[in-house]
Amino acid sequence: MKKFINEAPWDRIVRVIVGIAMLYIGFAGVVDGALGIGIGIVGLILFVTGLVGWCPLYAMFRVKTSTDESVTTS
Amino acid sequence: MSQTDRLPITLAPTVVEFRTPRCPACAAMEPHLRDVADQHAASVDFIQVDASSDPQTAADLGVRGTPTLVGFRDGVEVFRSVGRLSSSELDDVFTTIAEGTAPPRIGMRDVVIRGVGGLGVAAVGAVAGPVWPLVAIGAVVTAWGGFTWLRIR
Numbered sequence: 001m002k003k004f005i006n007e008a009p010w011d012r013i014v015r016v017i018v019g020i021a022m023l024y025i026g027f028a029g030v031v032d033g034a035l036g037i038g039i040g041i042v043g044l045i046l047f048v049t050g051l052v053g054w055c056p057l058y059a060m061f062r063v064k065t066s067t068d069e070s071v072t073t074s
Numbered sequence: 075m076s077q078t079d080r081l082p083i084t085l086a087p088t089v090v091e092f093r094t095p096r097c098p099a100c101a102a103m104e105p106h107l108r109d110v111a112d113q114h115a116a117s118v119d120f121i122q123v124d125a126s127s128d129p130q131t132a133a134d135l136g137v138r139g140t141p142t143l144v145g146f147r148d149g150v151e152v153f154r155s156v157g158r159l160s161s162s163e164l165d166d167v168f169t170t171i172a173e174g175t176a177p178p179r180i181g182m183r184d185v186v187i188r189g190v191g192g193l194g195v196a197a198v199g200a201v202a203g204p205v206w207p208l209v210a211i212g213a214v215v216t217a218w219g220g221f222t223w224l225r226i227r
Contacts, residue, residue: 005180009187016190016191020191020198023208023211024208028202028203044211051215053184059163
């Protein structure tokens with residue numbers, strides 16, 4: 001289902017970059033064991049939420065970094 | 075005949091829900107939708123249309139599934155959502171229609187973020203090993219960016 005975008009562009013870019021870095025740390029063997037897997041999973045969540053533009057935690061707490069745009073009717 | 079001639083839509087902010095009696099998602103959303111509609115009754119008109127008994131109206135508005143919410147301002151569609159929404163999302167919809175603002179829509183920005191993000195993961199995966207799961211994730215995300223581009227263009 002289509003969710004609303006609740007992340008600002010800067011928020012999404014930061015999530016994608018940090019997510020890729022954490023995926024690398026977690027799944028490329030930089031950090032081994034459960035900690036590495038945990039970092040990788042958190043990175044995957046950040047990465048995906050950045051790509052989608054919607055954060056479930058934001059929605060839960062009714063927070064958003066995005067700015068609503070005017071709707072035009074003309 | 076315009077798309078909305080069959081509906082009692084005025085220039086006031088209006089939300090129209092297309093539903094069917096046998097739609098589980100519609101039934102699950104109904105109590106929340108009623109509550110939110112009541113809360114915004116002073117500023118937003120709310121209309122429910124049974125798409126199974128009035129298929130022509132649904133077809134006129136291009137409704138392909140239920141529940142579909144369509145928001146109008148000044149008689150013009152400004153918002154559409156397909157599928158079940160939570161109570162807070164419904165509140166956002168009605169606030170959006172009442173205030174005349176809306177969350178950003180999927181656009182070229184999403185294509186760039188998904189495309190570059192996917193290529194980034196694939197590149198990191200290829201350089202570091204290669205780590206095939208990362209390469210696969212990157213390929214899927216890049217393809218997703220491509221589909222997004224096809225959808226919006």
